[in-house]
Amino acid sequence: MDGMTLRRGEPHAHPLRRPRAPKRNQPVGSASGDGPPELVVSEVTVRFAGLTALDAVSFTVAPGSVHALIGPNGAGKSTCFNVLSGVYRAASGSVRFGGAELTSLRPHRVAALGVARTFQNIALSPHLTVRDNLMLGRHRLTRAGFVSAGLRLPSARREAVRHGARVAEIAEFAGVGDALTIAVGLLPYGVQKRVELARALCMEPRLLLLDEPVAGMNGGERREMAGLIGSVRESLGISILLVEHDMGMVMRIADAVTVLDFGRRIADGPPEEVQRDPEVIRAYLGDYGEGDSGGPSAGREQA
Numbered sequence: 001m002d003g004m005t006l007r008r009g010e011p012h013a014h015p016l017r018r019p020r021a022p023k024r025n026q027p028v029g030s031a032s033g034d035g036p037p038e039l040v041v042s043e044v045t046v047r048f049a050g051l052t053a054l055d056a057v058s059f060t061v062a063p064g065s066v067h068a069l070i071g072p073n074g075a076g077k078s079t080c081f082n083v084l085s086g087v088y089r090a091a092s093g094s095v096r097f098g099g100a101e102l103t104s105l106r107p108h109r110v111a112a113l114g115v116a117r118t119f120q121n122i123a124l125s126p127h128l129t130v131r132d133n134l135m136l137g138r139h140r141l142t143r144a145g146f147v148s149a150g151l152r153l154p155s156a157r158r159e160a161v162r163h164g165a166r167v168a169e170i171a172e173f174a175g176v177g178d179a180l181t182i183a184v185g186l187l188p189y190g191v192q193k194r195v196e197l198a199r200a201l202c203m204e205p206r207l208l209l210l211d212e213p214v215a216g217m218n219g220g221e222r223r224e225m226a227g228l229i230g231s232v233r234e235s236l237g238i239s240i241l242l243v244e245h246d247m248g249m250v251m252r253i254a255d256a257v258t259v260l261d262f263g264r265r266i267a268d269g270p271p272e273e274v275q276r277d278p279e280v281i282r283a284y285l286g287d288y289g290e291g292d293s294g295g296p297s298a299g300r301e302q303a
């Protein structure tokens, strides 16, 4: 299953047999020849004690699209991500990814279906090298058992070589190929965030959940990350659902936007429509204060 497709439209090519290593952001292939299925979130409700964090929220992430989930602080975005990745249970509603119902699955079962996630705060092992962190991302694809790996049986060695080559390829794609032997904790913040995205790609996902991928980055780092996310969509055909406060980035890279406010969906559609929606403008003005530049149409100049 891992890395068998060079790019969409070339389903039989094997990226590891290519004569030249891909340069940064060149296609590296996806998990399988299959495109991702739709992600259909239907009427999902989540309650914490007396608080309704998500109130019958519905939206659909089209296959191969970049879909942004936005909203003021406390709107329910992280709660939604946690439902999609199996961390929180919904009180009601469903989340279908192809033929699978995700709401009843635990996180490792959701991951096994090809749903990978990055976190708001970097969740890498800082003392391990980039290569080792990325190899950990391939854990679920590893077939060699503990014993055969420990005994360094030929089959386990061959598998390790194959995963190592794939890791190097994905690292090149993400622009961190030069850092494979460096401990993650020694790298600049923006590079660490790209390593995190690369680790998610190492799971050969069909759907990527990116939680504030450019939070804390400077302008240059933001542009690089936006370019990388665009490349993931264009080269790998992976669906991407992202939570992001940087509205400039959302409006530039998202194909569709869902807006939450107090746990309710208040808008859903193409970015240019959503940013003109009076209810969305009201929600943001309420959150940021009138005249503040943090509203949904404010960020075009950002990043």
Ligand SMILES: Nc1ncnc2c1ncn2[C@@H]1O[C@H](COP(=O)(O)OP(=O)(O)OP(=O)(O)O)[C@@H](O)[C@H]1O
Binding pocket: 048, 051, 053, 071, 072, 073, 074, 075, 076, 077, 078, 079, 080
């Ligand atoms: N584990 C929890 N227990 C109780 N309440 C929670 C829990 N997680 C979230 N909430 C509450 O649910 C609501 C939605 O929170 P959530 O973190 O999903 O919002 P968000 O849109 O991601 O906000 P932010 O942009 O600030 O990260 C908030 O009122 C929050 O306080």
